[in-house]
Structure formats: C-alpha cells, structure tokens
Amino acid sequence: MNKAEDTLKQMVGGSVTLDKDEKTGIAVISLDNKKKKNALSGKYTEHAGMLTGKNTDHAGKLTGSMMCELNDIINELQSWHTGKGLILRGENKTFCSGGDLNTLHNIMSPTQEYSISGFIGQSLQNLSQLPLINVALVEGNALGGGAEMAMSCDFMVMADNARLAFVHKKMGVITGFGAGTRLVRKFGTLKALEILASARTMDATECEQLGLASKILPHSENVLDLTKSWLHNYCDGDPKVVRNLKAMVVAASNLSLEDSHVIERTLFSELWGGESHLKAQKSKL
Numbered sequence: 001m002n003k004a005e006d007t008l009k010q011m012v013g014g015s016v017t018l019d020k021d022e023k024t025g026i027a028v029i030s031l032d033n034k035k036k037k038n039a040l041s042g043k044y045t046e047h048a049g050m051l052t053g054k055n056t057d058h059a060g061k062l063t064g065s066m067m068c069e070l071n072d073i074i075n076e077l078q079s080w081h082t083g084k085g086l087i088l089r090g091e092n093k094t095f096c097s098g099g100d101l102n103t104l105h106n107i108m109s110p111t112q113e114y115s116i117s118g119f120i121g122q123s124l125q126n127l128s129q130l131p132l133i134n135v136a137l138v139e140g141n142a143l144g145g146g147a148e149m150a151m152s153c154d155f156m157v158m159a160d161n162a163r164l165a166f167v168h169k170k171m172g173v174i175t176g177f178g179a180g181t182r183l184v185r186k187f188g189t190l191k192a193l194e195i196l197a198s199a200r201t202m203d204a205t206e207c208e209q210l211g212l213a214s215k216i217l218p219h220s221e222n223v224l225d226l227t228k229s230w231l232h233n234y235c236d237g238d239p240k241v242v243r244n245l246k247a248m249v250v251a252a253s254n255l256s257l258e259d260s261h262v263i264e265r266t267l268f269s270e271l272w273g274g275e276s277h278l279k280a281q282k283s284k285l
C-alpha cells in the first residue's frame, strides 16, 4: 500500500477536514477542492501540520492527497470511543466529482491503478465499518469515485438538487473502490447491472425510489444542520449501545450466520446490566 500512498501524495490540491462534536457524538468529514468541484486530488499547504495534526516539521511541503487525508481521518475515528455518528459531505454545495481527471490521466499502469484502488477501497471499507452510524450528505454532484464514496456510507441523505452517477463506463473503466460489489449486494445483479451499464445520472427522487437515498432534504444553507438532526434520530442515547448496534450490523453483513450470531451475542451481553440497560429497566418497572 505504501507505493499507492506515495503516488496519491503527488496529486496536488484540495483538502479533507474533520470536525468532531463531543456533545452530540457526531463528526463531520468535509471534502474541499473548490476549483475542481471537489475532485479527489492532493494538496500543498503551508499549514499542513495544522490541518493534518502531524508532519509539523514538514509544513510547506506536499503532504498528501485528499484520499491519504481521508484515510488518516478514518484511522483517527477508529479511536474516537465516544463517537456515534458521522457525516461525509463536500464543501461548496457539491459532494464530489470523482477522481481528479488531470492526475488520473497520468496513471496509466494497471498495476499502479490496482494498488491505488486497493488503498482507496480499503479506506472506504474502513469508513463503512466504523462503529459510527454514517451518512453521506450529497449536495450537487456525486460522480464516479464520488458516487462510490457516497455508496460506502450506511445512509445517503440527498439535497433535492443532488445527482448521483456511476459514470465509470463512459470513462472506459468500471467501479474500482467497491461500489460495484455494494450495488450488486444491495440490489442483486439485474438492477446493479442496469445502473452501472447505463452509467446514467440519477436524481434525488429516483435515488429515494430505488432505496439508495433514505431522505431528501430541501437544498438550503442549513442542509448540514438538518442532516445532523436527521442522524440524531438514529444515534441518540448511550454511545456504547449505538456502537455495538453498528458493530453487529457490520458483522452480520460480513460473516457467516454462525460467526455473526456469536458476535451479536457478545455485543449484546456487553451491554447487559450496563448503565443504560439498568436505567431503562428501572423506568419500566
């Protein structure tokens, strides 16, 4: 993976930031690459250390692509033990226009791309498996790799101006970050094939009808706040309960029935007799 990371670090431009709210337990990851509609590039910043929380003695150097930053942020969230929810969004009223076409143009080796898609695919897999209920807030466009990122979250909330398109076929490729597999598992082969082979653009209404979007919100300045309120419905209460619930869902989607039942019982028994359980029991007696 190191070679992939090194290559990604050459992609200049953009940033990814994390905002953790300890009070609500909801974190927000924001993609920001204004000049390229939040395409996934890298960045050059004189304040790199401040943004990434490390590399302070390398300030002013190329410090890594947006995907490397996203990967670092996901790693950081693995140890956020009081967290319950996560929103992945784009700045500038749009989600993400996919891979940076300028840089992708220079990566023509299948071996290199195999390793890069492995790095990004693993990051998105790690994101989807965080013990946080996560939601992609899609405003504007989620195209190509951007659609793949949105697809890796538990839920998708879309602004009414949002559009999602797996444009890969039009680019002469297919999905490479895991969304093809996710689409097939969600819809079965026929619907997934239709979505991927048509490479069509789906608006928020169609995404909701398909079950890709769980909620459509009016496109407005406070769409992020509305998404936080929506997410709060699912992740209010004791962090341990919310996190174990998410961990159980992750286990069930990855493991055999038998193995998943063991995990489910383990996670259940961890909560039995705990503070929340006793409190709830008391209020019912």
Ligand SMILES: CCCC(=O)SCCNC(=O)CCNC(=O)[C@H](O)C(C)(C)COP(=O)(O)OP(=O)(O)OC[C@H]1O[C@@H](n2cnc3c(N)ncnc32)[C@H](O)[C@@H]1OP(=O)(O)O
Pocket (backbone or CB within 6 Å): 035, 036, 037, 039, 040, 097, 098, 099, 100, 101, 102, 104, 141, 143, 144, 145, 146, 167, 168, 171, 176
């Ligand atoms: C390996 C994974 C597969 C992939 O993700 S491949 C990439 C798939 N994505 C795409 O093909 C999207 C290409 N972009 C577009 O279709 C349109 O730019 C888009 C997002 C609908 C926005 O349209 P408009 O609002 O009309 O804006 P625009 O076209 O004038 O774009 C503004 C500036 O942003 C740039 N941009 C947009 N998407 C980019 C991308 N993916 N990589 C690099 N640059 C990108 C665009 O070139 C333009 O730059 P400039 O202002 O002309 O210098």
